[in-house]
Every structure is written in C-alpha cells, then in structure tokens.
Amino acid sequence: MNIKTAIAALVTGTTLTTAAWAEEATLRGVSAFAGGTTFSRAFEAFVERVNETGKGTVQIDYVGGPEAVPTFELGNAVSAGIVDIANNTTAFYTNLLPIGDALHLATNTIQDQRANGCYEKIDQLHQEQMNVKYLARTGDNIQFHLYLTKPIEAPDLSGLTIRTTPVYRAMFEALGATLVRTAPGEVYTSLERGAIDGYGWPVQGVLDLGWDEQTKYRVDPGFYQVDVNFLVNLDSWNGLSDEAKGVLEAAAAWTEEQQSKNIEINESEAAKQAEAGIETITFDGAAAQTWLTTAQQAGWAGVAAVDAALAEELKACLTD
Numbered sequence: 429m430n431i432k433t434a435i436a437a438l439v440t441g442t443t444l445t446t447a448a449w450a451e452e453a454t455l456r457g458v459s460a461f462a463g464g465t466t467f468s469r470a471f472e473a474f475v476e477r478v479n480e481t482g483k484g485t486v487q488i489d490y491v492g493g494p495e496a497v498p499t500f501e502l503g504n505a506v507s508a509g510i511v512d513i514a515n516n517t518t519a520f521y522t523n524l525l526p527i528g529d530a531l532h533l534a535t536n537t538i539q540d541q542r543a544n545g546c547y548e549k550i551d552q553l554h555q556e557q558m559n560v561k562y563l564a565r566t567g568d569n570i571q572f573h574l575y576l577t578k579p580i581e582a583p584d585l586s587g588l589t590i591r592t593t594p595v596y597r598a599m600f601e602a603l604g605a606t607l608v609r610t611a612p613g614e615v616y617t618s619l620e621r622g623a624i625d626g627y628g629w630p631v632q633g634v635l636d637l638g639w640d641e642q643t644k645y646r647v648d649p650g651f652y653q654v655d656v657n658f659l660v661n662l663d664s665w666n667g668l669s670d671e672a673k674g675v676l677e678a679a680a681a682w683t684e685e686q687q688s689k690n691i692e693i694n695e696s697e698a699a700k701q702a703e704a705g706i707e708t709i710t711f712d713g714a715a716a717q718t719w720l721t722t723a724q725q726a727g728w729a730g731v732a733a734v735d736a737a738l739a740e741e742l743k744a745c746l747t748d
C-alpha cells in the first residue's frame with residue numbers, strides 16, 4: 429500500500445478536533461507492529477488509559493497496525509499528519525531522522541534520559557527533523573539478539589544471509605553477513621522459503637509471531653536496547669488544549685514506568701523459547717568480547733557518520 433492508499437484508508441470522517449471549537453479531540457493512532465503483538469502492547473495499554481482518563485478531553489481512535497499503514501511508511505504518515513499518533517521505532521523512520529539510530533544504543537533508562545536532558549534533546553530533533561512530538565519511549569531493558577536456522581561457532585557471519593533493520597545493520601555487516609532489510613511482517617515467509625538464514629529481533633516477541641517454528645538458535649549475549657516510541661504529529665500536538673496534552677503526558681509517564689517489568693518478561697520469554705526448542709549459542713570470553721565490542725563500535729560509528737558532534741552529545745546522555 430502506498431501513502432495515497434493509506435490516506436484513503438484512514439480518512440474515515442473522524443478528524444482532529446481542536447479545543448477551539450470542540451471539547452474533545454480525537455487522535456488517529458497507528459502502530460508499526462501488528463496489533464496485539466509484543467511491541468504494540470504498551471501502546472495499546474496507553475490508548476486504553478488515555479481513553480479512560482481523557483473522557484471529554486482527548487481520545488485515541490486506534491486504527492490498527494501495518495495493515496492500516498505499512499511499517500516503513502508510518503514515519504512519513506505521522507510526519508504529514510495522516511496519522512496523529514504513531515507507535516514506531518527509530519529503525520523504521522531512519523529516512524526522516526538518521527541520527528535516531530543512537531536511541532537503540534542507549535544503556536540507561538528513559539527516566540534517566542528525562543532527568544539528564546536527553547529526552548528534551550531527542551524531542552527537539554524529532555520536532556525539527558520530522559514534525560512530531562516525541563511523547564514517550566518504551567522498550568527499556570529489552571535487548572536484541574541474532575536468531576538463526578543454522579549454527580555458528582564464532583562471531584563470524586560470513587556466508588549467512590540475515591534479515592536486518594538499521595538496528596543491526598552496522599554490526600552484522602562488520603561481522604561479514606549479507607543483509608536483507610524487511611519489515612517484521614515478512615520474516616516468517618522469508619524463513620519458510622529459506623531466503624534468509626536468520627534475523628535480528630529482540631528477546632521478546634518471537635513466540636508471539638510464531639517465528640519459533642522456523643528458528644533453531646538464539647545467539648547470546650544480547651546487545652543494544654529496544655526503543656519503541658510514541659510520536660504525535662506536531663500540528664496535531666500544538667492544536668491540543670493544555671488539558672489534553674496533560675492527559676497524554678501523564679499516560680506517557682505511566683507507560684514509561686511500566687517498562688521496568690521488562691526485566692522479568694525477558695526471563696520468561698527466554699524460558700519459553702527454550703521450551704519451544706530454540707537452542708542458545710552463547711559466546712563467552714574473547715568471542716563475547718568481539719560480539720559486544722563490534723556491536724558498540726559499529727553502532728556508534730554509524731551514528732557518528734550521520735553527525736559526529738551530535739553523536740557525541742547523544743552518547744554522553746544515553747550511556748551511563
């Protein structure tokens with residue numbers, strides 16, 4: 429589906445109504461991840477909370493996931509105001525905010541980032557470069573992994589074709605992999621067809637998507653940290669009453685507090701993967717060192733290539 433079809437699908441008669449002439453504003457919301465799956469869940473709970481606490485002030489009409497707007501189009505859609513609020517990860521909107529790759533290199537929490545001024549900086553970048561308000565970040569404490577259909581013995585991915593997004597690109601490339609970028613919606617079929625030997629994905633969500641059926645190994649240790657963000661079209665945001673903004677900000681803070689639960693969820697997901705027959709390939713010693721050092725060095729080198737000074741500024745407030 430292209431952007432025009434997305435517009436046609438979304439213009440359902442409900443538009444943003446501002447406080448100037450109506451009491452209740454309605455925001456159209458879309459998730460980059462399939463509805464009801466792991467990385468839509470925090471957004472769905474947020475929508476429910478806003479719709480409870482924002483009665484008469486602000487409501488969110490949750491339109492759906494990639495069937496409403498294709499994954500890699502959602503950044504453009506929220507930037508243009510076709511969507512008012514999006515649940516999206518920086519890896520899916522690198523075209524609009526190239527420096528966004530820094531976000532998944534964070535080692536601290538969103539609470540730390542709000543306290544040390546990083547949140548404001550990142551909000552400003554989102555506002556200036558893509559016309560959206562950076563309302564919330566979810567995914568703290570969730571790391572990414574490489575999943576495979578065949579085993580490896582060392583941190584060397586040469587000869588393997590791996591599904592990627594910008595999250596893993598620099599690291600997997602440095603380790604010699606051949607890369608194919610796909611939206612999450614295409615991973616299952618690519619595995620089934622044997623078009624890929626593995627994929628990057630967080631520790632959570634594999635079973636949810638049914639990918640365990642096609643996955644033999646998870647490589648440990650994990651690296652980086654998930655960022656799944658709530659973005660509000662800036663014109664829609666500016667058109668809201670202070671009260672409506674307050675409802676959204678309070679619900680965002682509530683959502684961010686919930687992220688500490690991810691530590692426990694990670695453990696139960698890893699256990700469920702093992703039960704589903706996914707074996708763990710664990711690098712330790714020098715191999716682990718290579719794996720993690722490559723992740724960090726390649727990741728930050730990619731961000732520095734976008735803007736070296738800004739990369740330094742972000743590294744200072746995103747890492748402990």
Ligand code: 173
Pocket residue numbers: 467517519592593594595611612628629630654655656
């Ligand atoms: O692998 C991906 O699609 C990806 O980049 C991502 C980012 C955040 C959460 C889940 C997946």
